[in-house]
Amino acid sequence: MTEQDRNPKLVSNDIQAIIDDFNASRWRTLELEYHGVKLFLSKDIGAAPNWSTSESTSPAVTKGGAPPSQSLAAPADIPAARGALEDGQVIVSAPSLGTFYRSPKPGAPPFIQIGDDVEAETELCLIEVMKLFTTLRAGVKGKVTEILIEDGVMVENDQPLFVIDTNG
Amino acid sequence: MDDPKVSHPRLFIANRGEIALRIIRAAHSLGIETVLGVSMADKDSVAAREAERSVVLGPAASRDSYLNLNLVVHAAISTGCTHIHPGYGFLSERPDFAELCAAEGLVFVGPRPQTVRAVGDKISAKAVADAAKVPLTPGSGKLNSLKHALEVADEIGYPVITKASAGGGGRGMLVAYDADALRRVYDEASTTAREAFGDDTLFLEVYVERARHLEVQLFGDGQGRAVHFGERDCSIQRRYQKMIEEAPADILGDDLRSELRAAAVNLLASIDYLNAGTVEFLYDEGRQKFYFMEVNARIQVEHPVSEQISSHDLIKLQLGLATGTIMLPEQEAISLKGHAIEARILAEDTNRNFIPSPGKITRWVPATGPGVRVDSAVQEGSTVPPYYDSMIAKLIVSGDDRTHAVDRMSEALKRFEVEGIATNIPLLRAIVDHPDFRENSISTKWLENTLLPGFQAERAN
Numbered sequence: 001m002t003e004q005d006r007n008p009k010l011v012s013n014d015i016q017a018i019i020d021d022f023n024a025s026r027w028r029t030l031e032l033e034y035h036g037v038k039l040f041l042s043k044d045i046g047a048a049p050n051w052s053t054s055e056s057t058s059p060a061v062t063k064g065g066a067p068p069s070q071s072l073a074a075p076a077d078i079p080a081a082r083g084a085l086e087d088g089q090v091i092v093s094a095p096s097l098g099t100f101y102r103s104p105k106p107g108a109p110p111f112i113q114i115g116d117d118v119e120a121e122t123e124l125c126l127i128e129v130m131k132l133f134t135t136l137r138a139g140v141k142g143k144v145t146e147i148l149i150e151d152g153v154m155v156e157n158d159q160p161l162f163v164i165d166t167n168g
Numbered sequence: 169m170d171d172p173k174v175s176h177p178r179l180f181i182a183n184r185g186e187i188a189l190r191i192i193r194a195a196h197s198l199g200i201e202t203v204l205g206v207s208m209a210d211k212d213s214v215a216a217r218e219a220e221r222s223v224v225l226g227p228a229a230s231r232d233s234y235l236n237l238n239l240v241v242h243a244a245i246s247t248g249c250t251h252i253h254p255g256y257g258f259l260s261e262r263p264d265f266a267e268l269c270a271a272e273g274l275v276f277v278g279p280r281p282q283t284v285r286a287v288g289d290k291i292s293a294k295a296v297a298d299a300a301k302v303p304l305t306p307g308s309g310k311l312n313s314l315k316h317a318l319e320v321a322d323e324i325g326y327p328v329i330t331k332a333s334a335g336g337g338g339r340g341m342l343v344a345y346d347a348d349a350l351r352r353v354y355d356e357a358s359t360t361a362r363e364a365f366g367d368d369t370l371f372l373e374v375y376v377e378r379a380r381h382l383e384v385q386l387f388g389d390g391q392g393r394a395v396h397f398g399e400r401d402c403s404i405q406r407r408y409q410k411m412i413e414e415a416p417a418d419i420l421g422d423d424l425r426s427e428l429r430a431a432a433v434n435l436l437a438s439i440d441y442l443n444a445g446t447v448e449f450l451y452d453e454g455r456q457k458f459y460f461m462e463v464n465a466r467i468q469v470e471h472p473v474s475e476q477i478s479s480h481d482l483i484k485l486q487l488g489l490a491t492g493t494i495m496l497p498e499q500e501a502i503s504l505k506g507h508a509i510e511a512r513i514l515a516e517d518t519n520r521n522f523i524p525s526p527g528k529i530t531r532w533v534p535a536t537g538p539g540v541r542v543d544s545a546v547q548e549g550s551t552v553p554p555y556y557d558s559m560i561a562k563l564i565v566s567g568d569d570r571t572h573a574v575d576r577m578s579e580a581l582k583r584f585e586v587e588g589i590a591t592n593i594p595l596l597r598a599i600v601d602h603p604d605f606r607e608n609s610i611s612t613k614w615l616e617n618t619l620l621p622g623f624q625a626e627r628a629n
Contacts, residue, residue: 016236096226096236097205097243130238130268154246156224157208157233 088167094155098127142166180244183255188215189545194483207233209553253277260466277490287463297460300438305459307373329375330357334365378453378611384432385474388441389496413470414509476508476566507573513561517590526554530588535580539566
């Protein structure tokens with residue numbers, strides 16, 4: 001039996017159930033950490049998780065997204081079918097649709113930069129779905145060689161976000 | 169002020185399959201831009217190709233994509249949509265979804281959230297119907313004696329069925345066709361109830377021997393005016409799933425038809441209903457009476473038969489009402505003509521107890537010809553994914569009258585060819601060519617009790 005079997009990961013269903021329970025409760029905020037997934041729920045706009053930093057500003061929440069007048073064309077650079085990966089290169093993709101944030105909050109330095117060394121547990125970005133922030137971790141040890149998405153952009157499920165070189 | 173909701177509406181479609189494609193095409197005909205939310209399994213679907221943009225919500229499983237209301241609303245906002253159409257199934261009847269859309273400033277193409285909530289709950293829906301004087305299934309409260317039971321039965325009329333107040337499961341349920349029979353079964357029913365549930369209290373309901381599922385297609389303007397687009401007969405069902413629907417319901421005489429339509433109009437008008445809705449009734453053929461069942465606060469699978477007899481595009485009307493570009497027509501402007509029948513083409517193997525039959529469609533020749541319409545989102549080479557409902561197409565035919573329409577359906581089903589996956593087309597052919605169906609001598613139990621046993625026995629040999 002592997003570590004994962006004994007400690008099953010949170011799947012989006014579980015998270016949905018937690019959100020439902022939270023919504024039905026009288027709690028204002030909820031923080032949860034479970035096997036690499038950090039969950040922060042709040043009924044207060046502008047609330048921030050304790051782990052984000054010591055400052056009091058909140059993670060970026062772009063309500064309303066892009067104005068309707070924007071072009072409907074999908075971003076041209078979705079490398080969904082990126083072929084040519086070299087041996088040892090790994091793509092980290094979005095676990096669901098959501099807004100991609102490189103920093104824990106506006107103005108703060110990004111979680112990682114190109115060239116940074118990462119461990120499996122290193123936080124790479126936040127994916128936000130209706131003010132619910134999910135931290136995405138590298139999952140592998142290596143060096144970040146590409147960041148494929150701009151900060152604050154909506155990403156789709158399975159969309160490649162980072163390339164990590166695990167050689168060396 | 170230039171309101172983008174009016175000047176540049178952009179529609180998010182929170183559904184898949186034929187209804188997603190149908191909504192996309194209706195939106196385009198009105199100059200409305202479309203964004204489709206898809207799962208990983210539907211990335212390359214026909215609907216995804218026809219929408220101006222499609223976005224992948226999540227993995228194939230519905231709960232991680234189409235049923236995740238936060239993902240759907242986030243996607244709609246992030247792509248600059250102003251409106252959201254839920255289709256049928258999935259999130260369409262979830263009050264929390266309609267509420268979330270409203271809270272985020274998205275126009276939900278459908279009734280108001282409080283309406284979705286009020287009619288979605290069976291008990292509150294009945295209260296709404298009762299208040300609008302729509303007949304409910306007649307029955308008694310708790311009975312305290314045989315004498316009481318006889319009085320109630322006289323009032324509601326025979327046949328009646330006894331039911332145990334404390335429980336269900338068929339125990340304590342006995343049918344009586346007259347007073348003598350009720351005297352005989354009353355003691356037996358209360359004894360059974362006492363033994364099964366420790367409580368011998370009974371109540372009485374009308375017993376519907378031959379039931380039909382009738383429903384009225386309606387639209388409301390949200391300000392107390394509702395209009396109907398005729399009624400449908402959806403009595404060909406298997407396990408409460410409709411398989412064939414038609415409009416109008418030929419079983420009704422003119423007076424009863426007017427009463428049924430008026431009851432449905434009154435119900436929706438009484439709650440200031442907005443956009444498309446259906447009121448479903450159980451029709452008791454013996455008593456020639458209809459009873460309220462439920463309100464469906466959404467567009468339904470079988471809406472095309474009402475379109476065919478009314479010459480109104482109901483999806484366009486939904487979108488037009490929601491964007492403020494089309495007014496709800498007056499009742500007099502909705503003229504009903506002819507007869508239409510819809511058959512649901514399912515990817516199910518009727519030889520193997522209706523198990524789903526996903527896979528690649530290697531040959532797809534939908535029927536064509538006068539009075540034939542096919543609503544579908546598959547084509548030759550399409551793959552039917554195993555994750556969702558098995559309906560892959562709707563075959564709709566129109567004729568001058570029911571006989572004409574049945575003839576056309578029979579011909580169309582003969583010409584409809586699908587290979588690569590199993591479908592229910594052989595069963596649909598058997599239904600449509602059966603004398604009972606041709607003579608419109610059917611009930612909601614007819615398919616399961618009369619046709620299927622012989623159909624399945626024949627195929628097992």
